[in-house]
Amino acid sequence: MAVVAQFGGGACCGVVKLDSSTSLVFSTSFQSKVSFALSSTSFCRKREGICGKRRALKVCCEKRVSAVVEKDVALRQGADGNVEQLSIVMKFGGSSVASAERMKEVAGLVLSFPEERPAIVLSAMGKTTNNLLLAGSKAVCCGVSNVSELHELSFVKELHLKTIDELGLESSIISGKYCLSLSCIDSLLCMPQCADILVELEQLLKGIAMMKELTPRTRDYLVSFGECMSTRIFAAYLNKIGIKARQYDAFEIGFITTDDFTNADILEATYPAVAKRLHGDWTNDPAIPIITGFLGKVGWKSGAVTTLGRGGSDLTATAIGKALGLREIQVWKDVDGVLTCDPNICPNAKPVPHLTFEEAAELAYFGAQVLHPQSMRPAREGDIPVRVKNSYNPRAPGTVITKARDMSKAVLTSIVLKSNVTMLDIVSTRMLGQYGFLAKVFSIFEDLGISVDCVATSEVSISLTLDPSKLWNRELIQQELDHVVEELEKIAVVHLLQHRSIISLIGNVQRSSLILEKAFNVLRKNGVNVQMISQGASKVNISLVVHDREAQQCIRSLHSAFFDSGFLSEVEEAASVN
Ligand SMILES: Nc1ncnc2c1ncn2[C@@H]1O[C@H](COP(=O)(O)OP(=O)(O)O)[C@@H](O)[C@H]1O
Numbered sequence: 258m259a260v261v262a263q264f265g266g267g268a269c270c271g272v273v274k275l276d277s278s279t280s281l282v283f284s285t286s287f288q289s290k291v292s293f294a295l296s297s298t299s300f301c302r303k304r305e306g307i308c309g310k311r312r313a314l315k316v317c318c319e320k321r322v323s324a325v326v327e328k329d330v331a332l333r334q335g336a337d338g339n340v341e342q343l344s345i346v347m348k349f350g351g352s353s354v355a356s357a358e359r360m361k362e363v364a365g366l367v368l369s370f371p372e373e374r375p376a377i378v379l380s381a382m383g384k385t386t387n388n389l390l391l392a393g394s395k396a397v398c399c400g401v402s403n404v405s406e407l408h409e410l411s412f413v414k415e416l417h418l419k420t421i422d423e424l425g426l427e428s429s430i431i432s433g434k435y436c437l438s439l440s441c442i443d444s445l446l447c448m449p450q451c452a453d454i455l456v457e458l459e460q461l462l463k464g465i466a467m468m469k470e471l472t473p474r475t476r477d478y479l480v481s482f483g484e485c486m487s488t489r490i491f492a493a494y495l496n497k498i499g500i501k502a503r504q505y506d507a508f509e510i511g512f513i514t515t516d517d518f519t520n521a522d523i524l525e526a527t528y529p530a531v532a533k534r535l536h537g538d539w540t541n542d543p544a545i546p547i548i549t550g551f552l553g554k555v556g557w558k559s560g561a562v563t564t565l566g567r568g569g570s571d572l573t574a575t576a577i578g579k580a581l582g583l584r585e586i587q588v589w590k591d592v593d594g595v596l597t598c599d600p601n602i603c604p605n606a607k608p609v610p611h612l613t614f615e616e617a618a619e620l621a622y623f624g625a626q627v628l629h630p631q632s633m634r635p636a637r638e639g640d641i642p643v644r645v646k647n648s649y650n651p652r653a654p655g656t657v658i659t660k661a662r663d664m665s666k667a668v669l670t671s672i673v674l675k676s677n678v679t680m681l682d683i684v685s686t687r688m689l690g691q692y693g694f695l696a697k698v699f700s701i702f703e704d705l706g707i708s709v710d711c712v713a714t715s716e717v718s719i720s721l722t723l724d725p726s727k728l729w730n731r732e733l734i735q736q737e738l739d740h741v742v743e744e745l746e747k748i749a750v751v752h753l754l755q756h757r758s759i760i761s762l763i764g765n766v767q768r769s770s771l772i773l774e775k776a777f778n779v780l781r782k783n784g785v786n787v788q789m790i791s792q793g794a795s796k797v798n799i800s801l802v803v804h805d806r807e808a809q810q811c812i813r814s815l816h817s818a819f820f821d822s823g824f825l826s827e828v829e830e831a832a833s834v835n
């Protein structure tokens with residue numbers, strides 16, 4: 258049920274709670290119009306008396322909105338009357354925008370920060386990326402004529418068309434001439450020439466079926482459809498409810514990456530290019546930018562679309578934060594922040610209130626799916642706080658990630674698991690005192706382009722772990738591993754140990770004896786022998802390697818010993834007394 262009114266004001270948006278069941282979403286454009294929509298459960302349910310209530314609410318709305326608008330316009334326009342710049346970036350993951358209902362809630366959430374001028378980064382809706390990938394691999398062998406019948410393609414089509422329908426949008430926003438048919442506030446907000454996205458997707462899958470080949474380059478183009486659609490839908494919805502928004506494909510606004518398809522890295526040139534484009538558009542004609550997460554392109558001209566690795570929208574958000582020098586980066590998930598453990602392993606994991614960039618980066622790199630492994634880098638470089646919040650529970654305080662925090666009482670922050678890791682024990686065939694052994698071993702990995710995670714060394718032996726699973730595009734297949742071993746065997750005796758897990762204890766390594774004493778007690782009680790330990794350079798991470806089959810039980814026991822037993826609070830109390 259919507260009531261629309263117009264009266265003077267500047268550009269702003271917000272939500273006003275009118276009574277316990279009714280809230281008002283409003284926005285004003287720079288053309289001095291105010292649009293507002295009412296959300297009211299009782300209003301929609303009770304049909305009788307609707308006109309009376311609508312009139313009463315309209316009057317009430319006008320009074321309340323004008324007060325908020327005045328305050329907000331003052332905030333936005335600054336003392337000199339100039340437009341204030343974007344202030345924060347808000348990233349919403351796939352789980353946050355999985356349906357029409359979720360998109361409405363996210364719109365409400367965006368508007369619940371009327372004092373902010375946000376840039377929005379979106380992932381693909383729900384499980385779209387997984388379905389596109391599956392459709393791609395099935396298309397390789399299903400035959401061109403069967404592509405239209407692929408279950409995953411139908412799923413993606415239905416999800417997006419249903420969402421468009423439920424949001425009351427024109428289906429042409431993703432499957433037709435959006436520019437000509439969308440009744441948005443301002444024709445400038447429309448995308449230039451939108452191709453028929455769903456038709457193009459099906460054509461691409463037919464091409465894959467025809468070629469019987471799905472290269473990493475094609476795979477990136479294929480999954481890019483997810484973010485391209487979610488952002489178009491969300492921007493159109495905001496425009497429909499009167500919030501001026503402008504959709505952007507990241508690869509069109511300067512996200513330039515390496516050519517490592519499926520796991521590309523953002524190049525430095527991205528930052529000034531993105532800043533120039535977003536800043537310029539906002540200054541000329543302010544509208545909330547809705548940007549595709551996860552995507553970039555190789556080079557400036559006709560570059561192919563790349564992706565930043567699974568979960569890469571977090572990285573898009575932090576890169577935008579750094580590019581625009583924003584006040585804060587918010588990543589909205591489906592959990593109450595970064596937790597003490599993966600909730601799928603320990604359902605009673607608790608939110609961690611504060612982390613440093615270093616802790617968060619280790620946690621992400623060593624397996625916590627909640628953050629993209631590279632996402633902390635731009636935030637750290639720009640020294641911009643990252644706030645991890647729950648879009649399903651916005652009141653929860655979440656996790657704040659900053660450059661430094663008070664570590665005086667910190668012991669253990671979080672426990673992380675990385676499974677299906679390959680471990681190599683490498684022992685030199687030469688005698689003690691041989692120099693250059695480590696250099697030779699690592700040059701072999703460098704030549705083969707394989708990254709090493711954890712290392713423990715003595716003068717003549719090295720134990721190390723390789724991480725195939727994190728590299729989305731590349732599975733260290735047996736052939737590749739055999740080649741590594743073959744090369745290493747020229748200088749050493751090699752044992753290849755597969756199906757290992759790294760358990761990372763993220764915390765204050767200054768208190769390693771305390772952490773290790775407790776941890777080894779737990780492991781001994783569980784009858785587990787640790788196969789490798791690495792503490793070394795990182796001041797926030799102690800890694801223990803165990804067999805895959807023992808790992809989850811170890812994690813549960815460790816979590817319960819550290820976080821459920823009162824142990825940490827006892828240690829903290831003791832620290833405050835001393
Ligand atoms: N230490 C952790 N803290 C919080 N969530 C974690 C952790 N480890 C794994 N997860 C998982 O990460 C998920 C959130 O990350 P992700 O799925 O990438 O979110 P989104 O798609 O919303 O960006 C959670 O639902 C949770 O299952």
Ligand SMILES: N[C@@H](CC(=O)OP(=O)(O)O)C(=O)O
Nearest residue numbers: 350351380386567568569570
């Ligand atoms: N859609 C991409 C990128 C992303 O960041 O997703 P999410 O924010 O839902 O983890 C993926 O699934 O990997």
